[in-house]
Amino acid sequence: RPSLLRTASQHLRRRRDYSSSAAQPERKVAILGAAGGIGQPLALLMKLNPLVSSLSLYDIAGTPGVAADVSHINTPALVKGFMGDDQLAEALQGADVVIIPAGVPRKPGMTRDDLFKINAGIVKGLCTAIAKHCPNALVNMISNPVNSTVPIAAEVFKKAGTFDEKKLFGVTTLDVVRAKTFYAGKANVPVTGVNVPVVGGHAGITILPLFSQATPASNALSHEDLKALTKRTQDGGTEVVEAKAGKGSATLSMAYAGAVFGDACLKGLNGVPDIVECSFVQSTVTDLPFFASKVRLGRNGVEEVMGLGELSAFEKEGLESLKSELMSSIVKGVMFARES
Ligand code: NAD
Numbered sequence: 307r308p309s310l311l312r313t314a315s316q317h318l319r320r321r322r323d324y325s326s327s328a329a330q331p332e333r334k335v336a337i338l339g340a341a342g343g344i345g346q347p348l349a350l351l352m353k354l355n356p357l358v359s360s361l362s363l364y365d366i367a368g369t370p371g372v373a374a375d376v377s378h379i380n381t382p383a384l385v386k387g388f389m390g391d392d393q394l395a396e397a398l399q400g401a402d403v404v405i406i407p408a409g410v411p412r413k414p415g416m417t418r419d420d421l422f423k424i425n426a427g428i429v430k431g432l433c434t435a436i437a438k439h440c441p442n443a444l445v446n447m448i449s450n451p452v453n454s455t456v457p458i459a460a461e462v463f464k465k466a467g468t469f470d471e472k473k474l475f476g477v478t479t480l481d482v483v484r485a486k487t488f489y490a491g492k493a494n495v496p497v498t499g500v501n502v503p504v505v506g507g508h509a510g511i512t513i514l515p516l517f518s519q520a521t522p523a524s525n526a527l528s529h530e531d532l533k534a535l536t537k538r539t540q541d542g543g544t545e546v547v548e549a550k551a552g553k554g555s556a557t558l559s560m561a562y563a564g565a566v567f568g569d570a571c572l573k574g575l576n577g578v579p580d581i582v583e584c585s586f587v588q589s590t591v592t593d594l595p596f597f598a599s600k601v602r603l604g605r606n607g608v609e610e611v612m613g614l615g616e617l618s619a620f621e622k623e624g625l626e627s628l629k630s631e632l633m634s635s636i637v638k639g640v641m642f643a644r645e646s
């Protein structure tokens with residue numbers, strides 16, 4: 307019928323308008339630590355993202371080579387490499403999203419908190435520059451310990467008068483990626499349709515996967531299975547650190563997770579509706595000042611920090627036992643930023 311045809315053609319036209327580059331806003335993404343184990347594959351994945359028009363690759367060394375290499379890929383994003391303090395301002399100028407995988411990774415036997423000594427200073431320096439050169443950018447913090455580096459970033463931004471809690475994110479997407487993979491394997495369901503929220507923080511027991519809310523639901527899993535899945539998700543980073551035997555921590559799966567989260571931020575900025583990801587953000591969901599939970603992303607960053615939903619008794623117990631460790635990591639970050 308003519309009216310149906312008209313509706314269909316309007317729908318197609320709207321879709322074409324949305325996907326055409328003319329209708330899409332220019333978006334600059336900066337990666338700080340772009341020559342590293344995560345930085346390089348993340349640069350590759352962001353170069354493949356059609357929402358990125360400009361890709362700025364910054365590191366203290368090695369970026370000219372990475373930028374030259376990635377820039378030859380025949381996708382629209384214009385790639386530029388920046389190296390050293392002198393070029394940081396230009397790398398950041400006009401950025402919509404800044405992704406930070408700068409800093410040292412773990413070796414076997416280390417905790418993420420053992421990285422604090424080196425990474426806290428790196429993150430503080432980079433965030434000071436962000437406050438100065440792109441104060442409105444969404445900041446995606448990957449550098450560990452995330453439970454402390456996000457509070458450090460918040461304090462740096464507060465000191466500079468640029469803090470906007472809607473624009474600061476600890477990237478916990480790798481915990482979600484792992485929880486989905488491990489759940490799909492155990493429940494024997496296709497991994498592509500699986501969803502599992504992961505809340506709390508990003509270290510050991512502070513990582514709390516909510517398998518009771520996993521979809522599709524499975525009644526094939528026993529309580530022991532769920533306990534084992536929880537432990538494997540919490541120890542996922544250590545599993546990789548040990549397998550790499552001194553050659554660093556997760557880089558490829560992290561680059562994938564960072565690209566998923568970066569893409570979600572860009573979609574939110576562009577006004578795509580219903581973009582929801584878990585992230586470690588300023589929060590009132592619990593009594594802790596920062597907490598990871600599902601977050602709805604929009605044109606200004608966080609649109610809504612979503613609640614935890616119904617938890618199983620096992621998850622409630624996990625929530626109570628993570629609080630003191632998470633709180634002391636948060637306080638450690640805040641004190642470092644205030645006192646240094
Ligand atoms: P890497 O050593 O391979 O790379 C780090 C890069 O940071 C290097 O290229 C280094 O030159 C650069 N760098 C150091 N100081 C810098 C500065 N001041 N400015 C810009 N760049 C600087 O390490 P990696 O494997 O890529 O890991 C990076 C960080 O990400 C580590 O802290 C690691 O623990 C963390 N990580 C987090 C997650 C997560 O889920 N959030 C997952 C994996 C790794």
Ligand code: LMR
Nearest residue numbers: 412450542543544555556
């Ligand atoms: C991870 O979860 O893989 C990262 O936080 C890196 C690490 O040190 O485990």
